[in-house]
Amino acid sequence: MIRLLLLVFSLWFSLSAHAHKASDSFIYVYADKIRLDIALEDMQRLQRFDLNGDSLLTWGELLAGESQFRALLRETVRLSHRYGDCPILFRLDGLSEHSDGSYAAWSLDAACLHETDELTLSYSLLFDIDPLHRALVAVNVGEGKTLLSSDLVQRDEQVQLSVLSPASPQLVLGNVTAWTTALKFTKEGAIHLALGYDHLMFLLALLLPVTRQRGKTPLRTVFAEVVGIVTMFTLAHSLTLVSASLGWFSLPSRPVEIGIALSISLAALLVLLNVSVVFQRRLAMTVGLLHGFGFAGVLAGMLSASPMKLVALGSFNLGIELAQLAVVVAVLPLLYYLAARPFYQRQLLPLMAIGLVASGVFMAWQRF
Amino acid sequence: MARVNTLRFTNNTRAILPLLMGFILGPGLSLVASALTGPAVTHPTRDEQTVFTITKQATPQNTLQNSLLATTPEQHIARAKQALLDFQRSANPRFLGNAQRELAGVLAADYSADFYLYRASLRQSLHQFSAASADLAVLGKLQPNNFHAHMMRFTIAFVSGDEAGAELACQTLAKVNDDLYAASCRQLLRAAHAEELGEIEAAYRTLKTAMAKAGPLADRQALSWASGSLADIAERAGRDDAAQLWQLVLSMNPDDVYARARLAALKLAANDDAAVLILTKAYLAVDSLAVLNAIAARRQGGGEQIISLLRERFNEALWRGEVLHKRAYAQFLLDIESKPAAALMWAKNNWQEQREWPDTQLLARAKRAVAQAENSQ
Numbered sequence: 001m002i003r004l005l006l007l008v009f010s011l012w013f014s015l016s017a018h019a020h021k022a023s024d025s026f027i028y029v030y031a032d033k034i035r036l037d038i039a040l041e042d043m044q045r046l047q048r049f050d051l052n053g054d055s056l057l058t059w060g061e062l063l064a065g066e067s068q069f070r071a072l073l074r075e076t077v078r079l080s081h082r083y084g085d086c087p088i089l090f091r092l093d094g095l096s097e098h099s100d101g102s103y104a105a106w107s108l109d110a111a112c113l114h115e116t117d118e119l120t121l122s123y124s125l126l127f128d129i130d131p132l133h134r135a136l137v138a139v140n141v142g143e144g145k146t147l148l149s150s151d152l153v154q155r156d157e158q159v160q161l162s163v164l165s166p167a168s169p170q171l172v173l174g175n176v177t178a179w180t181t182a183l184k185f186t187k188e189g190a191i192h193l194a195l196g197y198d199h200l201m202f203l204l205a206l207l208l209p210v211t212r213q214r215g216k217t218p219l220r221t222v223f224a225e226v227v228g229i230v231t232m233f234t235l236a237h238s239l240t241l242v243s244a245s246l247g248w249f250s251l252p253s254r255p256v257e258i259g260i261a262l263s264i265s266l267a268a269l270l271v272l273l274n275v276s277v278v279f280q281r282r283l284a285m286t287v288g289l290l291h292g293f294g295f296a297g298v299l300a301g302m303l304s305a306s307p308m309k310l311v312a313l314g315s316f317n318l319g320i321e322l323a324q325l326a327v328v329v330a331v332l333p334l335l336y337y338l339a340a341r342p343f344y345q346r347q348l349l350p351l352m353a354i355g356l357v358a359s360g361v362f363m364a365w366q367r368f
Numbered sequence: 369m370a371r372v373n374t375l376r377f378t379n380n381t382r383a384i385l386p387l388l389m390g391f392i393l394g395p396g397l398s399l400v401a402s403a404l405t406g407p408a409v410t411h412p413t414r415d416e417q418t419v420f421t422i423t424k425q426a427t428p429q430n431t432l433q434n435s436l437l438a439t440t441p442e443q444h445i446a447r448a449k450q451a452l453l454d455f456q457r458s459a460n461p462r463f464l465g466n467a468q469r470e471l472a473g474v475l476a477a478d479y480s481a482d483f484y485l486y487r488a489s490l491r492q493s494l495h496q497f498s499a500a501s502a503d504l505a506v507l508g509k510l511q512p513n514n515f516h517a518h519m520m521r522f523t524i525a526f527v528s529g530d531e532a533g534a535e536l537a538c539q540t541l542a543k544v545n546d547d548l549y550a551a552s553c554r555q556l557l558r559a560a561h562a563e564e565l566g567e568i569e570a571a572y573r574t575l576k577t578a579m580a581k582a583g584p585l586a587d588r589q590a591l592s593w594a595s596g597s598l599a600d601i602a603e604r605a606g607r608d609d610a611a612q613l614w615q616l617v618l619s620m621n622p623d624d625v626y627a628r629a630r631l632a633a634l635k636l637a638a639n640d641d642a643a644v645l646i647l648t649k650a651y652l653a654v655d656s657l658a659v660l661n662a663i664a665a666r667r668q669g670g671g672e673q674i675i676s677l678l679r680e681r682f683n684e685a686l687w688r689g690e691v692l693h694k695r696a697y698a699q700f701l702l703d704i705e706s707k708p709a710a711a712l713m714w715a716k717n718n719w720q721e722q723r724e725w726p727d728t729q730l731l732a733r734a735k736r737a738v739a740q741a742e743n744s745q
Contacts, residue, residue, distance in 0.1 A: 021461070021681055028406050037406060042462075057418065059415055060416060129469060132462075136684065163689055
């Protein structure tokens with residue numbers, strides 16, 4: 001038993017440093033066609049091509065299994081545009097030699113490739129049996145991100161390189177401009193903030209303390225203070241959102257989600273302690289770092305499909321900031337008005353704070 | 369997250385031009401300019417033409433189907449273990465994918481000691497050392513005397529340069545079973561931390577004595593492990609018998625690609641190119657051995673084919689964004705591509721993860737090469 005297990009433990013040290021090439025497919029995208037190279041070893045993992053069982057796969061056997069494999073490709077490799085799926089014709093073109101051996105070269109023809117619309121390429125071949133499999137994609141694009149035809153490969157073209165994986169199986173192709181990306185992701189950021197009740201609750205917990213200043217400070221000053229706090233929050237979560245989205249640094253989602261829930265309780269608890277604006281800014285900065293990781297989890301899927309990540313990230317942050325300011329504009333005057341009432345200061349404010357503390361703890365318990 | 373990188377090309381050759389901006393922008397954004405068209409497509413003329421030979425490394429379809437139908441946690445874990453063993457035997461990363469699939473099929477409520485053990489092994493193989501250590505910590509709580517967990521803990525800590533962690537794992541290992549494994553880890557640590565040659569020599573003698581006491585009838589795996597440790601210490605001491613010791617490890621297990629690479633590296637350092645070519649010839653799918661083969665072949669006036677293959681292989685790894693073989697790549701850049709600055713960058717990057725003796729040597733060589741290049745300018 002020990003001997004067997006010790007093999008698993010890699011008796012000698014860094015085994016993977018000696019392993020050979022990982023399982024990859026290669027996708028080359030042009031305006032008139034897509035070429036997909038799949039390792040014959042991987043095809044054999046998906047379908048038994050060796051009909052006579054002699055462990056030698058012949059070209060004839062490959063052709064005999066082509067039709068069945070094509071059906072699998074139709075399910076796992078897709079192109080879509082705004083009108084829905086775009087039919088693809090798969091054809092086994094021949095063989096190609098990559099660094100680790102022979103690949104089957106498939107030709108993919110689709111009418112929508114010639115359109116100037118945004119196209120989305122989806123790939124999930126092998127992902128269910130090998131989560132470490134990847135598709136390495138080279139998209140040949142010209143000026144304005146339009147796809148280049150295979151017979152128009154020039155000396156000064158651009159290639160967009162990407163990697164499709166189980167976590168990000170989609171890629172947007174074609175005419176994607178910075179402006180459309182910015183609009184799309186600004187909207188997504190705003191929507192996420194609006195639907196993200198935990199972030200909204202934290203924002204509310206940040207707003208409540210300033211309403212204690214009713215009578216001492218004019219609304220304009222209070223508003224400026226709140227905008228400052230909210231912007232600190234945005235700057236902080238932007239930092240971690242960008243870090244996590246670009247793969248520089250990340251944290252496991254469960255502790256992050258629990259932390260976000262507890263941050264609501266903490267901020268609400270401080271409402272009862274009547275903390276200073278400076279302290280609140282610091283809190284917003286610190287806790288904002290944590291919230292950024294939460295935003296990143298939501299953004300990952302969308303970002304993976306976008307060829308303009310930096311524009312997308314910036315716009316997503318802008319969308320969150322705009323939505324936050326909208327919430328402030330909508331809620332702060334109401335709270336400021338209510339703050340003049342003794343009922344608010346004595347009962348409603350402590351009640352809301354306690355409610356937020358309890359909600360945060362409850363959410364943390366649920367996420368544990 | 370899919371990475372999309374855009375670069376301008378100045379030619380349309382098939383050569384891949386790696387631009388390693390990853391060190392500035394982080395590993396997630398390594399920029400790579402790539403071939404535009406892929407390799408040429410050929411059309412076999414005869415149906416009988418063999419296009420692929422199915423070996424044990426290729427997973428049969430029926431195994432896969434059974435695997436996807438596996439329902440109990442025990443079945444998943446057993447298959448994960450088999451996949452890890454297959455990876456150990458073949459060095460084919462596809463088996464790691466199989467192992468990951470099987471382990472993903474186990475529900476959290478069913479996580480057992482074996483589950484954590486095999487997941488840690490998988491993560492270690494994928495260089496996810498922190499995650500592997502976390503699994504081993506859980507395993508340590510479930511089974512405080514689990515010998516394998518402590519062995520793996522020691523290995524990870526030692527390789528990654530975590531002196532305190534390695535010491536602790538070694539001490540715990542000795543408490544569980546004070547045998548050749550414990551003696552090996554003690555003397556490896558002693559040699560690794562030694563400031564004087566005499567101390568390394570003392571570690572060598574102590575371990576050799578322990579092996580002699582255990583005798584030739586000792587557990588073969590334990591002897592193999594101890595011999596490898598002794599060979600490592602001998603290299604650190606600059607002893608002439610290091611190569612013989614690696615040869616001994618290899619004779620006990622000819623499939624041990626680690627020992628083969630260490631032996632081939634020693635032969636290369638001794639300018640015994642013929643021996644390097646013999647040792648590596650059948651292992652060109654293994655990056656570290658292929659790089660040594662390429663260096664030896666070039667010294668003999670050839671090697672164009674393997675160099676071209678390696679260039680393509682490394683560039684594909686850069687495109688994928690997962691260069692696990694950093695030491696091999698740094699050596700390739702240093703000794704084949706003659707790019708000392710890039711080699712030093714990768715050697716340093718490798719040093720962040722792995723701090724074995726060959727990593728130390730390579731880093732020092734790359735630093736010297738950069739200094740020489742600067743002086744000559």
